[in-house]
Amino acid sequence: MGRITFNLNGSKVEVDASDELPLLYALRDELGLKATRFGCGDAACGACTVIVDGVARTSCDLPVSAVAGCRVETAEALDVDPAHPLLEAMLAHQAGQCGYCLSGIVMAAKAYLDAGGGDDRATIAQALDANLCRCGTHARILDAVEDAARRIAGGAA
Ligand code: FES
Ligand code: FES
Missing domain, CATH: 1.10.150.120 ([2Fe-2S]-binding domain)
Known part of the structure; x- marks a missing residue:
């Protein structure tokens, strides 16, 4: 458990979460942005795709700790x-x-x-x-x- 800070759609955000929490859940459940969707949960469908530092990434298999200090964009942007x-x-x-x-x-x-x-x-x-x-x-x-x-x-x- 720790405080993880990143840039989300142009604003700095912080979440208190375990390092392993998938970014998808941090976005939906901790930060309240519901556009990013759960599909397969196994990096196989793309429903959870976000952009991290300019690169499209699936967020169901990406630990939130991996985006510390990064620029994350979701469909809300x-x-x-x-x-x-x-x-x-x-x-x-x-x-x-x-x-x-x-x-x-x-x-x-x-x-x-x-x-x-x-x-x-x-x-x-x-x-x-x-x-x-x-x-x-x-x-x-x-x-x-x-x-x-x-x-x-x-x-x-
Ligand atoms: S939910 Fe299917 S790739 Fe993430
Ligand atoms: S899954 Fe229904 S519009 Fe693509």
Whole structure:
């Protein structure tokens, strides 16, 4: 048990937690941010994906102690005014059905776009390969990320 400090969506946060507590539970249960989802709990579905220091990571298998001093982003970071172009594109293309997978998918997509990724569909699909969508809305998700890349390139960001 110890106090762990990191930057969460631009603000410094502290949690009192065991070193082994998965970041997913620290986010949801200790910090009250519910966008990040539990899917498989075994690093196999991507529902819990967040961004740590610019890299998409599954948070169900990442101890909170491993992000001490790091910059962590969750899907809540996109819900700003004006909305992030990726969120605008996801809504415009209705890129989801039940929506359960989407928090993880948007974070994997954001990491891709933040790293300068463009609108090539095959490259986007590769970047999202670790994220499953049980509803099978992959085509609309890819449409949305392509659109987001074009919006960002066009100066919408
Ligand atoms: S819940 Fe973390 S990868 Fe599935
Ligand atoms: S929209 Fe339902 S799991 Fe992806």
